[in-house]
Amino acid sequence: MNRVKAGDRVSVPFNLACGTCRNCTEGWTSACLRANPSGQPGAGYGYPQMGPYWGGQAEYLRVPWADFNLLELPPGTEHERDFTLLSDIFPTGYHGTELAGVQPGRTVAVFGAGPVGLMAALSANIRGAAQTFVGDFQPDRLALAEKMGATAVNLAEADATEAIMEATDGFGVDCGVEAVGYQAHDPAGQEHPGLVLDALVQVVRATGKIGVVGVYEPSDEGAATEDARHGRYDFDYGTAFTKGITIGSGQCPVMRYNRWLRDLIIRGQASPSQVISHELPLDAAVRAYDQFDKRTDGWTKVILHPGTTS
Ligand SMILES: NC(=O)c1ccc[n+]([C@@H]2O[C@H](COP(=O)([O-])OP(=O)(O)OC[C@H]3O[C@@H](n4cnc5c(N)ncnc54)[C@H](O)[C@@H]3O)[C@@H](O)[C@H]2O)c1
Ligand SMILES: [Zn+2]
Numbered sequence: 001m002n003r004v005k006a007g008d009r010v011s012v013p014f015n016l017a018c019g020t021c022r023n024c025t026e027g028w029t030s031a032c033l034r035a036n037p038s039g040q041p042g043a044g045y046g047y048p049q050m051g052p053y054w055g056g057q058a059e060y061l062r063v064p065w066a067d068f069n070l071l072e073l074p075p076g077t078e079h080e081r082d083f084t085l086l087s088d089i090f091p092t093g094y095h096g097t098e099l100a101g102v103q104p105g106r107t108v109a110v111f112g113a114g115p116v117g118l119m120a121a122l123s124a125n126i127r128g129a130a131q132t133f134v135g136d137f138q139p140d141r142l143a144l145a146e147k148m149g150a151t152a153v154n155l156a157e158a159d160a161t162e163a164i165m166e167a168t169d170g171f172g173v174d175c176g177v178e179a180v181g182y183q184a185h186d187p188a189g190q191e192h193p194g195l196v197l198d199a200l201v202q203v204v205r206a207t208g209k210i211g212v213v214g215v216y217e218p219s220d221e222g223a224a225t226e227d228a229r230h231g232r233y234d235f236d237y238g239t240a241f242t243k244g245i246t247i248g249s250g251q252c253p254v255m256r257y258n259r260w261l262r263d264l265i266i267r268g269q270a271s272p273s274q275v276i277s278h279e280l281p282l283d284a285a286v287r288a289y290d291q292f293d294k295r296t297d298g299w300t301k302v303i304l305h306p307g308t309t310s
Contacts, residue, residue: 093119
């Protein structure tokens with residue numbers, strides 16, 4: 001390692017990438033051909049099938065190819081909370097808007113108001129969207145979306161498709177972001193893996209774009225349908241084709257964006273930390289994950305501090 005030295009403040013992307021393989025040199029560090037010993041493209045911390053790397057919520061982290069992977073941050077402690085989100089959710093939300101083709105004046109529908117969906121809403125603002133709808137069931141998360149200037153659609157009270165079509169005079173939105181994943185559920189809590197993809201195909205206008213950053217697994221025994229257990233997801237592809245909709249998907253190549261998003265933070269143009277609800281010591285991680293998983297009211301995003309105890 002010679003570019004970064006001990007004591008430097010850095011951000012570690014959740015993807016691990018070698019920097020020199022064919023995909024890395026094209027900027028697709030999310031699909032590095034070398035970092036995952038299984039041979040599958042793409043490696044990451046704490047994620048199934050993405051290599052033997054444990055999660056990043058730890059006192060210390062081993063960072064292979066560190067000169068390549070580490071993003072320098074200014075010294076000191078300023079913007080620490082904002083910079084923390086550069087490892088994953090801020091670039092991931094931004095990637096959703098990139099795949100969805102968000103440009104100045106475009107209308108956007110984001111499904112899911114979890115940390116990733118909220119970061120997509122923030123990113124849509126950064127990219128100059130004219131209006132961003134955010135759909136979810138969780139009032140606390142929707143309130144945050146509204147604070148960011150988005151139009152919240154509470155799916156417990158309204159049908160997303162109807163609400164968005166009505167608000168766009170029946171035209172639909174230019175861009176859709178999927179920030180939920182295959183565990184999408186209905187208002188009663190029943191999972192339907194294709195639910196959000198179906199809704200996006202309905203609300204995105206013909207020839208519009210959808211960015212899918214919510215995760216769809218190639219196999220998961222716990223998935224809600226037999227098909228989904230084998231990575232097969234049932235959604236209205238016929239209508240997507242007929243409308244000529246472009247669908248982009250996948251893990252976020254964090255390094256494609258983190259430098260520029262860092263500089264927006266430094267210059268006061270973006271404050272992703274507004275989604276952080278809790279800051280806890282590392283040993284509270286199990287409890288924090290439990291609350292987050294249950295979507296307990298107010299648990300939007302937790303930051304864990306190594307080196308402190310509760
Ligand atoms: N592609 C990537 O690189 C990448 C990176 C990080 C996270 N992710 C994935 O992004 C997704 C979102 O992550 P998160 O941290 O925000 O998770 P989260 O579980 O906190 O958020 C998901 C939100 O979707 C909502 N939801 C459930 N069903 C819905 C429906 N039918 N319509 C609308 N909203 C619905 C939930 O209420 C919840 O608020 C997950 O699948 C996560 O694994 C992907
Ligand atoms: Zn590589």
